[in-house]
Amino acid sequence: MPALPLHEAGKYVAAAYIVFVVLLLVYVAIMASKLTRIERELVELNAGVAEEDAEAEEPAP
Amino acid sequence: MRRAAATILRKDLRLERRTGETVPAMALFTLTAFVLFHFGLQRGELDGELAAGVLLVTLLLASVLGVTRLFAAEQEEGGLDAFLLSPADRTALLVAKAAALFLFLAALELVAVPVFAVILLGPGPSAGTWLEVAGILALLDLGLAVVGTLVSALAAQTRARELIAPIVGLPLLVPALIAAAHALAPLLYAGAPGAVPGRWLAVLGLYDSVFALLAYALFDFLLED
Amino acid sequence: MHGTRLRGLSILTVLTIGTALVLVFFYAPNEADQGFVQKIFYLHVPLAIVALGGFVFGGIQAIQHLRTRETRYDLRSYVAIHLSLILAVGVLLTGSIWAKASWGHWWVWDEPTLVSFLIVFLLYATYQPLRFAIEDPERQARYASVFAVVAGAFVPLNFIAVRLAQNLVHPRVLGTTGGNMPGSMRLTFLISLAGMVLLFATLWKYEMASKNAAMQLKKLRRRLLEREPQPV
Numbered sequence: 001m002p003a004l005p006l007h008e009a010g011k012y013v014a015a016a017y018i019v020f021v022v023l024l025l026v027y028v029a030i031m032a033s034k035l036t037r038i039e040r041e042l043v044e045l046n047a048g049v050a051e052e053d054a055e056a057e058e059p060a061p
Numbered sequence: 062m063r064r065a066a067a068t069i070l071r072k073d074l075r076l077e078r079r080t081g082e083t084v085p086a087m088a089l090f091t092l093t094a095f096v097l098f099h100f101g102l103q104r105g106e107l108d109g110e111l112a113a114g115v116l117l118v119t120l121l122l123a124s125v126l127g128v129t130r131l132f133a134a135e136q137e138e139g140g141l142d143a144f145l146l147s148p149a150d151r152t153a154l155l156v157a158k159a160a161a162l163f164l165f166l167a168a169l170e171l172v173a174v175p176v177f178a179v180i181l182l183g184p185g186p187s188a189g190t191w192l193e194v195a196g197i198l199a200l201l202d203l204g205l206a207v208v209g210t211l212v213s214a215l216a217a218q219t220r221a222r223e224l225i226a227p228i229v230g231l232p233l234l235v236p237a238l239i240a241a242a243h244a245l246a247p248l249l250y251a252g253a254p255g256a257v258p259g260r261w262l263a264v265l266g267l268y269d270s271v272f273a274l275l276a277y278a279l280f281d282f283l284l285e286d
Numbered sequence: 287m288h289g290t291r292l293r294g295l296s297i298l299t300v301l302t303i304g305t306a307l308v309l310v311f312f313y314a315p316n317e318a319d320q321g322f323v324q325k326i327f328y329l330h331v332p333l334a335i336v337a338l339g340g341f342v343f344g345g346i347q348a349i350q351h352l353r354t355r356e357t358r359y360d361l362r363s364y365v366a367i368h369l370s371l372i373l374a375v376g377v378l379l380t381g382s383i384w385a386k387a388s389w390g391h392w393w394v395w396d397e398p399t400l401v402s403f404l405i406v407f408l409l410y411a412t413y414q415p416l417r418f419a420i421e422d423p424e425r426q427a428r429y430a431s432v433f434a435v436v437a438g439a440f441v442p443l444n445f446i447a448v449r450l451a452q453n454l455v456h457p458r459v460l461g462t463t464g465g466n467m468p469g470s471m472r473l474t475f476l477i478s479l480a481g482m483v484l485l486f487a488t489l490w491k492y493e494m495a496s497k498n499a500a501m502q503l504k505k506l507r508r509r510l511l512e513r514e515p516q517p518v
Contacts, residue, residue, distance in 0.1 A: 009322035012387035016326045016380045020333070023376050027489070031496060038499050045506060052513070211436065215429055219419035229416065229433070232409035233440055236447035243451065264447055275439055279432045282352055 062156075065149035069157035074164065076134060084165050087127040091173045094119040095181055106183040113245040116177050117201075121234055123173075124166060124205045125227040128213040131158055136217055145284065155210060155280040163206035170198055184251035193257060197244045200262065204237040204269045211276045214283045233272075240264040292491050299488045303481040306474070314474040323387040328474060330380040332482035333373055334399060338441060340370030340486060341410065345438020348431035360427040363434050365493045367413055369486060374407045402448045409437055 077083055098115050099105065107115060135141040135154075144154060174194070186194075212230040216222045244261040310328045317324040344366035351359035381400045386392050395401060416433060420426040467475070 006322055009387060012323055012383055013325045016329055016383045019379045019383065020329055020376055023372060023379075027372060031492060034496055034500070038496070038503055041503055041507070045503075045510060049510065215416070215433065218425060218429070219416065220421075221415070221419050225412070225416055225419060229409070229412045232405050232412075233436070235405050236440075236443050239447045239451045260450065264450065268443060268447075271439060271443055275436055279352075279435060282428055282432050285428070 062150040062153050065147075065153035066156040066160070069144075069154060070160050073134070073157065073161040077161075077165065082130050082133075083127050084168050087123040087165070087169050088172050090126060091119050091123045091169065092176060094122065095173075095177060099181060105181075107181050107249075108183040109250045110242070110246040112177075112182055112249040113242050115181065116174070117238055117241055117245065120166075120170065120173065120198075120201075121205070121231065121238060122227075123169065124162075124209055125212070125230045125234075127165065127169075128162065128209040128230070129216070129223050129226050131162060131210065131213040132217040141284070151281050151284050152277060154284065155276060158213075159206045159210040159276070162209050163202050166202045166205055167199070170202070174198070182249065186248055186250070190248050194245065194248055197241060197248075197257070197262070197265075200265045200269065201237055201241040204265065204272060205234065207269065207272045207276050208233050208237075211272070211280070214280065237265060237268050240268065292488070292495070295484070295488050295491065299481065299484040302477065302484050306478040306481040309474040309477055314471050315468065317471075320388055323384065326380060326384040326387070328478040330377065330384055331475070332479040333380060334377045334403065335479060336482045336486050337370045337373035337377055337403075338406075339483075340366050340373065341406070341441055342438050344370065345434050348434035348438070351427065351431045352435070357427060360431060361494065361497055363431060364417075365490055365497065367410060367434060369489055369493065371407070371410050371413070373486070374403055374410065377403050378407060396452060398445070398449045398452050402445045405444055405448070406441055409440065413437070 095115070098119070102111075102115075104111075132141075135144065145151075208230060212226050212233070215229065216225040219225050240261045244257050244265065248257060306328070310325055314325075314328070316322055344363045347359050347363035347366060351357075351363060378400070381397070381403070382392050385394045385397065385400070393400075413430065413433060417426050417430050420429055
């Protein structure tokens with residue numbers, strides 16, 4: 001098959017590179033959501049620990 | 062090691078002869094598949110590459126479906142623990158199971174290939190050529206036996222055992238299928254069949270060797286508990 | 287823990303990929319036969335090489351895991367295989383686009399690399415289902431490592447068989463001038479390859495850091511739960 005004219009070929013080349021970028025972005029997005037979840041849980045845990053420490057300081061009735 | 066392997070092999074063969082779990086089911090599956098191919102392809106006679114493809118793919122599918130029960134006895138009856146406690150070399154289990162699977166496959170082909178020749182194959186090759194066909198199938202069965210045992214051990218401890226074995230095993234078997242199909246196809250033409258390209262037998266041999274080595278090196282890791 | 291090294295690696299990756307893109311579109315000459323479409327080569331082939339390297343790397347880490355039983359090797363193996371699987375999807379997609387642009391078909395059985403990748407993809411796609419079907423974590427890691435080693439050894443065997451099965455008379459569909467690649471093309475290709483390797487390394491480190499953090503979080507939560515019922 002003879003080489004495609006530039007305006008036709010451009011679409012395919014663009015498609016290939018865009019597919020790659022999209023794959024990359026989807027991967028990064030999923031990683032980002034996992035990291036935010038980890039951060040949120042860390043915040044919760046820290047709050048829980050702070051609560052317990054505060055309770056432990058109060059003298060028992 | 063040889064005695065332990067022989068003992069386990071004898072046990073498995075006796076079990077199979079009494080309960081008939083594996084080979085009859087594989088044979089039934091194979092024959093049914095041939096009928097399906099007849100209707101699916103809308104052909105009454107196949108030869109050459111088409112015949113080789115139908116026969117080999119069916120055998121492959123039958124074998125990965127048959128391996129799911131390979132370690133069943135060990136698992137369900139606690140035979141595995143007893144084996145692990147014994148002083149036997151663990152590789153003996155691998156050799157025994159692979160040998161058993163090889164014999165089951167050979168038994169399957171003793172039934173399936175003649176049936177295939179009768180119901181699906183066209184005019185077909187001469188008597189001498191069938192010996193070559195048997196040789197190629199034997200070489201393929203070696204690979205099937207090793208890979209089947211490995212995959213069966215891998216899948217035995219998982220939840221979706223019946224699915225895991227086929228989906229892991231079939232891609233692994235593709236090179237063997239490629240080699241066997243290319244070797245077998247010239248033989249299944251009527252009249253003067255083509256010569257078997259030796260290159261494909263070499264590939265099959267390489268495949269069998271590599272997987273035998275891998276299985277030997279890795280099987281122990283699957284048995285620990 | 288990873289801090290500045292990861293940041294430095296990321297910057298280097300971005301720079302290399304940026305340079306590669308500039309070279310691809312402004313420096314490398316158009317190829318004679320395929321014209322502009324050949325530019326996909328600088329994306330597709332590095333993707334393939336790095337994916338294969340990643341699978342083999344995963345297999346090597348798995349061997350280490352089986353030898354030493356340390357979970358960190360299993361984690362490295364898992365992340366490498368996971369990443370390589372995503373790259374393999376990219377290889378198949380970009381290869382398909384290239385085939386359509388070059389030959390008018392979305393798939394060509396005559397291109398050995400593409401066909402081999404399909405089989406490799408089908409195999410490694412079972413890695414995660416296999417892991418999740420085993421509950422005991424130690425056994426899961428062990429079985430996954432056995433799989434990774436077998437699959438890693440399988441990859442070259444598969445390529446050989448598929449290559450041999452191609453009709454040797456039929457020319458490679460997606461090859462380039464191959465050995466006669468002009469220097470400018472070769473340079474562009476090497477920079478693209480370097481960029482892809484760096485990208486893999488960066489993403490691998492990121493995912494490792496994320497998984498490590500998740501594991502430590504789980505351990506922390508478990509220890510805190512043990513502290514809970516405290517009669518005062």
